[in-house]
Amino acid sequence: MKTLDKAFDPETYESRIAQLWEQADAFRGDPSRGGERFSMVIPPPNVTGSLHIGHALDYTLQDVIVRRQRMLGKDTVWVPGTDHAGIATQMVVERHLREQGLTRHELGRERFVEEVWKWKETYHARIVETLRRLGCSCDWSRERFTLDPGLSRAVRETFVRLHEEGLIYRGERLINWSVGSQTALSDLEVLRDEPEQGELWSFAYPVEGGGEIVVATTRPETMLGDTAVAVHPDDPRWKDMIGRRVIHPFFPEREIRVIADEILADPETGTGAVKVTPAHDPNDFECGRRHGLPMINILNPDGTLNENAGPFAGLDRFEARERVKQALTERGLFRGSRPHMYAPGRCQRTHTIVEPMLSTQWFVRMKPLAEPAIEAVRSGAIRFVPSSWEKTYFHWLENIEDWCISRQLWWGHRIPAWHCADCGEITVAREDPSACGSCGSPRIEQDPDVLDTWFSSQLWPFSVFGWPERTPDLERYHPTDVLVTGFDIIFFWVARMIMSSLHLTGKIPFRTVLFHGLVRDAQGRKMSKSTGNAIDPGETMDRHGVDALRFTLAAMTSPGSDIALSESRLEGYRAFLNKLWNATRFLLMRLPAELERERPDYDEADLDDLDRYLVASFLDTVDAVDRAMDAFRFDQAVEAIYHFLWHTFCDWSIELSKPDLASGDGGERGRIRGAVMLDVLDGALRLLHPFAPFITEELWQHLPRRHGESPLLATARIPTPDDPAVPVPRALDRPAARALVEHWLIEPVGAVRGLRSGAGIAPSRPIRVLLRPRDESGREALARFADRIGVLARAERVEVLDGAPPDEPALRHVGEHVEVTVPLEGAVDIEQERARLSRERDKLARERDGLRRKLSNPAFVEKAPAEVVDKDRGRLASVEARLAEVERLLGQLS
């Protein structure tokens, strides 16, 4: 039999195992296969960056899910891919160019885009490598990229169709302008950080015919675009000002009136009068529309002021702010300033302050799309896990605004709209047109803008399968089963996928959305490069192995909460894998030789108490894992396997089996024991495989194989409550099998060890152990286990007593089921022993008093369920008996 190295070293097998899977083409979906299917699409990582630990979590959970489904025998597809990430990628490449002293404009659109493609190839390769290293069982034959021809076709089809339906329109609206990346942004791409210290600056507008109106602003430069001053119609202070003209200090000819607007002007705030800049403030924009005000845009795309700013034209917006303040002060119009906390919107990518600005852009009308999406979740067609995210989802969709989808970038899907130089009409088409659809003129030019990246990402769950074609893949794998993602992109992505899938395909995109938390550091802080607390998945895998990382991430995931990842946790689970390695190593070394060739069949009648204990525990673990996985409780699944393998399999089963397996050739008992342990280990490796695929595959490959089994663990059956996947007897009485060993073997061994340790008896010192069952039903089992108890408790002799233990110097313990006596001639510290037993007596007495109090309460006995009352009565009887025995022993000591 192949032997295993003493300590496990993941590096020695990880790549070899990955090759094994790849050569077998084990992860490819086959729509022609029939039977049950399971499909999932990866949330495509941005092709710009490398993968961080958050990706590792997301992909680990997905791989755990998909590997389990595959091992359940389904035709599984997990589609991998990457996202072109418009702004992010374009910016990275521009930065790269700048380092060489180049700008994208110098390069020109075509050559710039070529540069980005090169960049994409490099990072794409890196991402794929990391995914493979993580063990992700993706179907690489179906890999996609959002700019692939097929997916681009889906984007164009979507745009044209929505345009035809009137759901996409072009219009002049107030949008968020990112000065940093010089493009429009959607509302979601604008971040609001912690409020910072700002200034609320007041100045006066002189009113024609006398008087003045004082207004305040955090952005004084916007007064250059003011076209009105609003007051509340009922505000007595301003009532007679309404309709009068105010004089703009820099544009005296501009028509600026005092208007009454009860929505914009709040009498409670400030002076009750507010300046109106319709082209640069969302609320003012709405006010401007209500009153038909002129809208004056004062900004250039780069954040400097344009010609509308008159004497301030050409200045940067922040420079202009100071100059405007200065000029107003010089004119005697300054009316004070006070500190003010404010949180300006910032660009998600460049972190520069976003300017609200009037601009002509493309928009999607969202309300009609949102309604079915709300219904899909409300009706339960799509399930959120945890369901608490539903509220957030509903709230956003119920208050949804139109989506600005055009971006002034070069990297992305170009908008399929052509502007006619002659008639000015716009032609939107599936195929590139050669003439204006309206006047037939050939002088048309494609819209220079590209689409928001999320416009293509929203199609991902069906575009990857070939939509708008009705491909066999689309028929079979859409809708997908589970989407696993972070809650931070619930609006960006999840909601939009639901809306677009329902609208375009008539189907939901996925049945279940599993939201996980963020990965944080050991102190619960957000990981970031600047804090220096970011954990690099590659480095972690180098140090601890892929499986330890995966296992740790899965073990620490709990629905709805973030993960505090710590080095010590990783070390702990790595130690667990080492333990598993060595347990397998032990079995392989000690197995009776003939098991290498053939595992004997056995049935329940062939099993002894220890076999039954092991099988029962294993089957219980299978049930626990199954339940946990159904509920996406990876932490609980992992905990069940961990506990079973380490504490049941290693600590008890292996230790107890050493005598049976010691002789090598074994005999009948050894052969059965060996076969049972092998089968149970086999089953446990299967259960564990989705979490730790590499080590389990490696170990499994070393196990003697039964006939007709899959050559790979990755495609072998996983144990379920209906089918344990290994030939262990399933009908046995599990609670009885476990109780027998726990009561009559594990308990007395623990008691002796405790006595030894408590009294400071060296492990090497031989002792004699006397056992007395506190219930006669255990006598036979106790006698049967006596020898094994002796081995594990390191006792020379173990006797089962008929009557009371002899009254001689001894360490004594009165357990729940067994009373243990360790006679120690001349070595017992009477005082110490008395103190220990007294503590025990006090504890039992407290418990007895509590139970008596409870049981003497008539309300409890009447109202509590009978089984609860019976249980407590039983406990009381047991506690009283133990207490009596402890008191008797104490009496002997005095």
Add this chain to the structure above:
RNA sequence: AGGCGCGUAGCUCAGUGGGAGAGCGCCACCUUGACACGGUGGAGGUCGGCGGUUCAAUCCCGCCCGCGCCUACCA
């Protein structure tokens, strides 16, 4: 401002209307032929605070304190 969530052992976190748990850490002992990435034993908690419901509350309800996140607003 509104919404959501959290507060349980030194740390990070599970958990349940009926005898407080895990991992790591800590203490003591042990080179036992799978494993020192190990073994054995042990210490450690008013389950954030105050009320309420209940025969019974760490769990359900209300209020308070502390922390986090999301959405909105911010002349």
